[in-house]
Amino acid sequence: MNRLPSLLAGVLLGLATTASATGVETRWIGPDDPLAETARQRGGAVGQELLQTLMGEVKAALKTGGPVHAVDFCNLQALPLTMNVTMRSGTDVLDVKRTSLQLRNPRNAPDPAEEEALQRVVEILETKGELPGYLLQEVVEENGDEEVRFYKPIALRQGCLQCHGDPSTFSAELRETLAENYPDDQATGYEEGDWRGLLRVSLAKP
Ligand code: HEC
Secondary structure: OOOOOHHHHHOOOOOEEEEEOOOOEEOOOOOOOOOHHHHHHHHHHHHHHHHHHHHHHHHHHHHHHHHHHHHHHOOOOOOOOHHHHHHHHOOOOEEEEOOOOOOOOOOHOOHHHHHHHHHHHHHHHHHHHHOOOOEEEEOOOOOOOEEEEEEEEOOOOOHHHHOOOHHHHHHHHHOOOHHHHOOOOOOOOOOOOOOEEEEEEEEEOO
């Protein structure tokens, strides 16, 4: 088959969409796009709720039993708590997740569309020297499922370094607990203000 016509059409459309080898198609949604306003507001609100839920729980666990206890707590509860936020958020919210280029839990590994978002943040950081406030992306799965994704870059605050900072500042017990639960942990060695990863809220396309 001659594939040139569709290739040409892609070029003429300005390559607004990219199709990866996995069959997922993605498109960045600019601020003037009709989809942008709702996605930004809804994604922002749900994202905020997730961060508040997780950090509230981590703070409480730190207070009760210190970092070792809090890591055990995160190990058991971070993913279920994340799923809870999806469940109670209404039918327009399809999924909520955190991901990173330096993972602690491999279950938070990026999917192909998230991979593109992570790379885009890297580019923006390199060219502008600061994190974007958010990114919006339209995703069409191979099976035709569509969603609008809101991504929020997460930067590390001082308190986060107790578990993501320089391991030599950790107690031996904390180092052991991390090594036991996360043998491939890449999420240490950060400094305050460093970019840690992305929060993602998937919304049903209106
Ligand atoms: C008490 C220790 C602790 C503190 C404090 C902490 N984290 Fe984590 N963090 C963890 C653990 C444990 C995981 C893995 C959770 C899991 O199993 O899903 C994690 C996972 C993450 C992830 C998901 C990506 C990945 O690598 O698995 C992000 C993003 C993250 N932390 C950001 C932060 C930020 C931002 C702060 C501060 C606001 C923070 N963390 C504070 C222990 C901590």
